[in-house]
Amino acid sequence: MARESQLRTKAGRDDDFRAFATARTPHLYRTACLLVGGDTHLAEDLVQEALGRIYAQWHRTSWLVPRERIDNPAGYAHTVLVRAFLSHRSRRSSGERPVDSVPDSAARESDPALRLALVDALARLAPRDRAVLVLRFWEDRSVEQTAEVLRRSPGAVRTQTVRALGRIRAVLGDDLRELADH
Amino acid sequence: MSEDRELPDTQYEQDFSAAMARAGETFHTETVPLVDTAWSYGRRLRRRRRAAMVAGAAALALVGVGGVAVADLPGGGTGRVAAAGTPSAGATAAPVSGQEFLDLFTPLLPAGSVVQVGEARGTESGSPQIRLTHDDGSGLVQYLFSITHGRSVPDNGDGCAYATAPDTCTQSVTADGSLVVLYQAGTRDGEPAGAKMWSAKLDTKSGYELLLQEWNREPLEQGAGITRVDPPLTPDRMAEVVTDQRWTGVLAAIPKYPVVTVHTAGSGTNGVESWTVGPFDPTTFPRPWTRQESGGASPSPALPSPTGPSAPKPPPLDGPLSGPVTLPAFPPAGP
Numbered sequence: 239m240a241r242e243s244q245l246r247t248k249a250g251r252d253d254d255f256r257a258f259a260t261a262r263t264p265h266l267y268r269t270a271c272l273l274v275g276g277d278t279h280l281a282e283d284l285v286q287e288a289l290g291r292i293y294a295q296w297h298r299t300s301w302l303v304p305r306e307r308i309d310n311p312a313g314y315a316h317t318v319l320v321r322a323f324l325s326h327r328s329r330r331s332s333g334e335r336p337v338d339s340v341p342d343s344a345a346r347e348s349d350p351a352l353r354l355a356l357v358d359a360l361a362r363l364a365p366r367d368r369a370v371l372v373l374r375f376w377e378d379r380s381v382e383q384t385a386e387v388l389r390r391s392p393g394a395v396r397t398q399t400v401r402a403l404g405r406i407r408a409v410l411g412d413d414l415r416e417l418a419d420h
Numbered sequence: 421m422s423e424d425r426e427l428p429d430t431q432y433e434q435d436f437s438a439a440m441a442r443a444g445e446t447f448h449t450e451t452v453p454l455v456d457t458a459w460s461y462g463r464r465l466r467r468r469r470r471a472a473m474v475a476g477a478a479a480l481a482l483v484g485v486g487g488v489a490v491a492d493l494p495g496g497g498t499g500r501v502a503a504a505g506t507p508s509a510g511a512t513a514a515p516v517s518g519q520e521f522l523d524l525f526t527p528l529l530p531a532g533s534v535v536q537v538g539e540a541r542g543t544e545s546g547s548p549q550i551r552l553t554h555d556d557g558s559g560l561v562q563y564l565f566s567i568t569h570g571r572s573v574p575d576n577g578d579g580c581a582y583a584t585a586p587d588t589c590t591q592s593v594t595a596d597g598s599l600v601v602l603y604q605a606g607t608r609d610g611e612p613a614g615a616k617m618w619s620a621k622l623d624t625k626s627g628y629e630l631l632l633q634e635w636n637r638e639p640l641e642q643g644a645g646i647t648r649v650d651p652p653l654t655p656d657r658m659a660e661v662v663t664d665q666r667w668t669g670v671l672a673a674i675p676k677y678p679v680v681t682v683h684t685a686g687s688g689t690n691g692v693e694s695w696t697v698g699p700f701d702p703t704t705f706p707r708p709w710t711r712q713e714s715g716g717a718s719p720s721p722a723l724p725s726p727t728g729p730s731a732p733k734p735p736p737l738d739g740p741l742s743g744p745v746t747l748p749a750f751p752p753a754g755p
Contacts, residue, residue, distance in 0.1 A: 255462075259455040264448065271447040272440065278608065282449060286458045293462025294469065356443040375437040376444050403429070403436065414435040 255296045259289050262315050269316060272372050273323045275361025288319040316377060317387045320369050324388075359409040367402035374399055452629065456547045456568050513672040518542040518550075521670060525550050525565055528661045530652050532556035543673040553638060559648030562635040567667065569628055569674060579623070590655070597625040600663065602655040612637065612645045620658030628671055630662040 263285060270281035292315055360368050366388070373384040374395075381399070385392045516524075518540035526534060538551035549566040579601035580589035591601045601621045607614065615637055622630040634651035638644050653661070 252459075256455060256459065259458060260451055263451045263454050267449045267454070268444040268447045272444050278447070278449070281447070282454060285454055286461060289455065289458030290461030290465055293459060294465035296462070352439060353443040353446050356439055371436075372440070375433065376440040378437070403432065406436070407432065412432070414432070414439045 251296060255293055258311055259293075262312060263289070266315060266319055269319060269372060269376060270323070272357070272360060272376055273320065273365075273368055275363075275368065276357035284319055284322050288315060288322050291318050291322070320373065320387055324365055324369060355410060359406050362409060363402060363405060367398065367405065370395060370398045371402050371406065452568055453566060453631070460545055460547065513669055516543045516548065516670050516673045518548070521548050522550055522552075524666050524670070526552075528664065529554055529563070530556040535560060543670060543675070546675060548670060548674070556652055558652065559636065559646075560638060561647070561652055562638050564631075564633045565661075566631050567628060567670060567674065568631070579621070594663065598663075599623040600659050602659060604655065614646045614649065616646075616651060618651050618653070618655060618658065620655060620662045622659075622662040624671075626671070628674075630667060632658050632662050634658070 266285045266288065267281055270284040271278060274280045274284065292311070360371070363371070369388060370384060373379045373387060374381070379387070381392045381395050384399075385395045388395065390398075519542075521542055522537065522540040532555050535553040535555050538553070539549060540552075541547070541549045547566065547568045549564070551562070551564045554561050554563060577599070579591040579599050580603075586606050588604045589601065591599060593599055599622070601619075601623070603619045603621070605617045605619075607616070615635070617633060617635050619631060619633040621632075622628075624630070632653075634653055636648045636651045637646045
């Protein structure tokens with residue numbers, strides 16, 4: 239029966255979404271933690287918001303709207319996350335978390351000096367500077383890909399990358415390897 | 421900033437990239453509650469969009485046919501999308517509302533009063549949850565109690581596998597094979613001095629997770645200080661709460677997967693069409709969650725293969741993030 243077949247398909251898509259979200263959440267969360275400068279509660283908010291938005295598009299089929307397909311869900315998820323971060327800041331004040339924090343049972347870092355210093359330094363940067371550094375050096379995205387996510391020109395991204403690195407270098411110092419060894 | 425900083429410094433970029441990798445990999449969280457809430461949020465988003473879309477289409481159609489812009493739809497001229505849970509799809513009891521869930525929970529707290537209820541979600545959501553602030557006279561406490569369908573026990577069955585000093589973690593197995601994990605976490609980065617979070621988690625043999633958390637502060641306020649030295653419920657007491665028999669009825673009321681009846685504009689009676697989404701095959705949902713954190717390496721998901729005749733091929737999960745990214749409109753068209 240057509241309706242039953244349709245429902246089975248929806249079930250499969252929901253299963254796929256949950257499998258995808260479960261697999262990607264750890265990395266999305268780490269990205270979010272770096273973006274927000276170590277605020278783990280806000281990082282959880284962002285991950286939930288990004289995944290929720292992706293779910294809303296996950297099986298967006300309708301007779302009104304042509305089907306849209308997310309060709310690279312993993313990459314797209316991180317794009318949504320970064321854009322959610324940049325848009326989140328302006329409306330953060332009134333927002334209540336969709337869910338409260340969950341146990342951070344494995345949050346004890348193995349490299350505390352590096353993590354503290356780096357996260358603190360990131361927190362001092364402007365959001366767009368943080369976003370460009372996270373995309374380029376944590377996500378390992380190219381200048382062009384970063385430009386697409388941030389909706390800026392590649393030239394602007396190059397300039398912003400150099401300047402943001404300069405700012406973080408002024409905080410962290412020249413020898414990051416020495417910092418990591420502390 | 422000196423002039424040479426305007427030029428790329430390849431060595432510094434490499435070092436910074438390595439530092440980001442090392443720092444980023446130290447962040448870990450529990451995956452299941454995040455995914456669960458994201459899923460619920462995504463469903464709400466989708467329903468709102470569908471409602472807006474239907475309302476717009478109905479108005480267009482009516483204008484097109486009769487030139488009269490009066491939409492004879494439920495909800496006073498706008499499309500309405502109503503969702504209602506029904507006790508099926510494996511549920512053996514009537515739904516438990518958020519208020520009923522709250523009424524079951526609060527008697528288990530110490531004597532005192534509930535100051536604020538942040539959230540009280542019933543079984544129709546598929547993941548009942550309570551978040552509240554309580555005052556027992558010794559300082560405000562934040563509680564979070566949730567029941568989710570799905571276990572978060574690592575494959576090796578060690579519920580304390582991710583505990584690190586100075587946190588303390590103990591676990592025990594109940595007579596029916598369920599796992600109780602008691603966790604006492606100390607202050608995290610960015611939290612006020614003396615902040616503590618204690619939790620008790622019951623992973624039932626039948627595949628549910630009951631998680632109770634308490635804070636000696638109000639965690640919604642990042643900058644707020646602690647309100648007391650310790651949270652009030654001892655780990656043993658928390659274990660008693662999550663293993664209380666009263667939750668049996670709540671578990672029975674949780675659909676294996678939420679069943680949602682959607683009413684919207686359509687060709688049915690009075691212009692309203694209804695259909696039901698779900699139930700879904702309980703053998704394929706929830707998946708046996710596999711914790712992905714492995715302490716350093718990039719996540720390399722070992723997901724179970726979908727079963728069942730209609731399960732489509734999963735999307736690529738662990739491919740590189742580089743490569744072409746096709747971007748649908750963003751932000752998505754909202755209401």
